[in-house]
Amino acid sequence: MFAYPSVALHSPRFCNRKTLLIKTNTNMDVLQDIAYIITRYKVREVDVITNSSNKKPGKTESRYWEFYVGLRENRWKDEEEAARYFGMEPASKQFNRFKNELKKRLLNTLFFIDFNTSDFNEFSRVSHELIKEWSTAKILIKRGAIKAFMDIANKCLRSAQKFENVTMIVEIVRTIKSVVVVYPGLHKEVPKLDKILEEYQKAMFAELMIQNAYDSFLYLVVGQKGYKKSLAPVAEQILNEYAPLAKEHDHVLLQTFYRTIIAPCIFKGTRRMI
Numbered sequence: 001m002f003a004y005p006s007v008a009l010h011s012p013r014f015c016n017r018k019t020l021l022i023k024t025n026t027n028m029d030v031l032q033d034i035a036y037i038i039t040r041y042k043v044r045e046v047d048v049i050t051n052s053s054n055k056k057p058g059k060t061e062s063r064y065w066e067f068y069v070g071l072r073e074n075r076w077k078d079e080e081e082a083a084r085y086f087g088m089e090p091a092s093k094q095f096n097r098f099k100n101e102l103k104k105r106l107l108n109t110l111f112f113i114d115f116n117t118s119d120f121n122e123f124s125r126v127s128h129e130l131i132k133e134w135s136t137a138k139i140l141i142k143r144g145a146i147k148a149f150m151d152i153a154n155k156c157l158r159s160a161q162k163f164e165n166v167t168m169i170v171e172i173v174r175t176i177k178s179v180v181v182v183y184p185g186l187h188k189e190v191p192k193l194d195k196i197l198e199e200y201q202k203a204m205f206a207e208l209m210i211q212n213a214y215d216s217f218l219y220l221v222v223g224q225k226g227y228k229k230s231l232a233p234v235a236e237q238i239l240n241e242y243a244p245l246a247k248e249h250d251h252v253l254l255q256t257f258y259r260t261i262i263a264p265c266i267f268k269g270t271r272r273m274i
Helices: 027-036 040-046 059-072 079-085 093-110 122-142 146-162 166-180 184-223 229-248 252-268
Strands: none
Touching: 027 059, 027 079, 027 093, 059 079, 059 093, 122 146, 122 166, 146 166, 166 184, 184 229, 184 252, 229 252
């Protein structure tokens, strides 16, 4: 198997079980990150945050909207300044509740972002819709709405297959099968589901292996300053190892990872584009 040279991916820096892999930012940073991707127009239309221009909100509702707008416009340099602007102490439970409530509202609003614009291609639109609908389907199955779940799950499966979202296909089919096996009248669907699983589980594992190789290679590329041509032999070694998987599975994401690794080899002249 391929061994990445001098990369301590299993060092305590990456595998300390007592800490998160990535240090979390302050709550203010998280709020600002979410706020940036929500357009004011869409929030105003959906009215999840409660924009004061739409109706006469209470004082608390107006503050949520004002906090949201302030985050987008970088009105405050830090949490201390934001807290005092709203008449609260930065470390108080009151301010923490205030931030957490806005965070919940912003996250809910994400489901209403309009992807049917020229800013997004068809793949992005369908991917976003798939995430929303599959989340809805999982809620339905948890609540025992089996017929509604099956209706949405089948729609999700068609979308996932059309755009070759291998991981989603496996998750959806496995979930559908867990429902089908309970109802004898639906047992005729089991062989069909098993056939899909047999095909896409292999593709999923292949995709995960190549993606892991890609991520580890990218780690080397980003970490090395200057020209990256010296990494061409590393890329060549990865490509040779995973060539059989890339040849067996032609799914779009797997091929994207694999062919991206080819680039340094092309620059060096050691390999032609396949």
